[in-house]
Amino acid sequence: MSVENAPVVDVDEAAIPVEKKMYYRFESNDKKEFRVSELAIQQSETLNRLVEAMGYTSEDVENKPAIAIENIDGKTLKLVFQWCEHHKGEAIPVDDGSVPKIVEIPEFDAKLMDIDNGLLFKLIWAADYLNIVQLLNVSCKKVANMAQGKTPAQLRRVYLLPSDEEDEAAKRAAQEAQDPRAREVEEEFEERKRQGGNSFF
Amino acid sequence: MASTFPLLRLPSRAIKFVLKYHDIAELILFSTLSNHAKNLVKSDKRNALNIEFLVCNGCYVNLYCSNTIMFGESPQQECGIESSSPCTVRVIDRWDPVEISFPVPGFNGVRDWIEHFMFIFNYSMVDVSFGPRDEWKYSHESIKKVLKCLPIGHLSVFENACEIVKNFPIMDSLYVDKTDSEPELQGEDLKFIKGVLIGNIARLEVNRVISMDLGTLFSFTFNCIPQKFCLASEKDNSYS
Incomplete structure (x- = not known):
């Protein structure tokens, strides 16, 4: 099934499905509405638990x-639900977090993720938030593929990795922003130490 | 311009997933970029089975996954043990004939890599094998510098056992062998090596004649009974 034909439906552009399956309605933070089948929702542990807890009838x-869904925008949510509809009924992998697995990106997923890195970033956040393990797998695999054949310098540029010095500067800046008085006290203490004082107070 | 992706701004679970799909060579390169990156790779737990410094061959890191990492193999040609030029690392996979090799600026000597791999692959000791002296690739002094203060798990010696054991304290196990041309231990050397054997070494394998009386043999404190002792002389009730 192609990405375009995935059965996620924007409410304002499609008719209500004729099948007698249960379709839930979700709204993104930019007020876009989607109808998603019950089976597709099962791919998301978060949404599945939510609808179970709500106990909605048709x-x-x-x-x-x-x-x-307040922290995901419509563009991202559409991709998420397209993915869930395409993969509905498939086994959900267990996230034991330990054994490296070989993951091939299926053609449908590759096309779905043929997007700019900004949207891919949002898609991964959404997959993590909605706990869609297999979507997280394939999207993270795509990010890992960005490292192939790169030198250390290229890898740093691709992943925007700060150096130790930059990390340290950012940490200091964050500390100062959080508590400017603490910094002043520290400087005062250092100054007293330089002057040979034993007691700070 | 190549596209960029803010990896470290992903949720921590997603960062772990991304690292999980990196191969070993990519992970090693990634780990050299910063302390934060190094810690992330450590937390990925691709643990080492062992880290070996084979004085005759170079260094090997064997991972529980199917990879072996090699470095410091050709000190004369490309990276002396204390060289100032980057030391090349080779990564091979038991199941994949493709081999990847690369240097990393800033990682010059063997010591840099040993310490780095001990950290990222969660292995706290180096196993050191000296082999026959005429096959050593490095001088005794260089080896001392490289291994200074590093905990040695298993030490394997073929010649000059006393000299080596004096300089490289063992944590875990010892293997002592000899070449045909090396004379038997005598005098102070024999006394010293007996002292070492009686010491608190968890595993011991001796493949050479070391004369000692039964009383000394029974005072050994190691858990594993040595297999290669044989009766040398019934007359003076000694074993070797």
Whole structure:
């Protein structure tokens, strides 16, 4: 199935599905609404638990407001739901976080993720937030592929990795921004030490 | 301009996933970029089975996954043990004939890499094998510098056992062998090596004649009974 034909539906551009399956309505933070099948939702542990807890009937879905997903925008959510619809019913991998696995990016997923890195970044955040393990797998694999054949300098540029000095400067700046008085006290203490004083107070 | 991706701004689980899909060569390169990157690779737990410094061959890091990392193999040609030019690292996979090799600026001597790999691959000791002296690639002094203060897990010596054991304290296990041409231990050397054997070494394998009486043999404190002792002389009730 192509990306374009994935059955995620924007409410304002598609008819209500004729199948007697349960379709839930979700709303992104920019007020875009989507209908997503119950089976597709199972790919997301977060959403699956949410709809189970809500216990909506078909009437509730139609009559109650769409379920708001407040920290994901419409563009990203559309990709997420397209992915879930395409992979609905597939086994959900267990995230044990330990054994490196070989992951091939399927053609559908490769096309879906043929997007700019800004959107890919948002997609990964969404996959993590919604706990869609396989989407997280393939999207992170795509990011890992960016490192192939790179020299250390190129790798630093691609991943925007700060040097130790930059990390240290950022840490200091964050500390100062958080508590300017602490910095002043520290400087005062250092000054007293230089002057040979034993007691600070 | 090549596209960029702010890896470290991803959620921590996603960063772990990304690292999981890096191969060993990519992970090594990534780990050299900063302390933060180094710690991330360490937390990926691609642990080492062992880290070996084979004085006759170079250094090997064997990982639980199918990779072996080699470096310091050709000191004369490309990277002396204390060289100021980057030391080339080779990564091979048991299941994949493709070999990747690369130098990394700033990682010049063997010591830099040993310490780095001990850290990122979560292995706290170096196993050192000296081999026959005429096959050493490095001088005794260079080896001392490289291994200074590093904990040695397994020490394997073929010649000059006393000299080596004096300089490289063992943490875990010792293997002592000899070449055909080397004379038997005598005098102070014999006394010293007996003292070492009686010491608190967890595993010991001796493949050469070391004369000692039964009382000394029974005072050994190691857990594993040595297999290669044989009766040398029934007359003076000694084993070797």
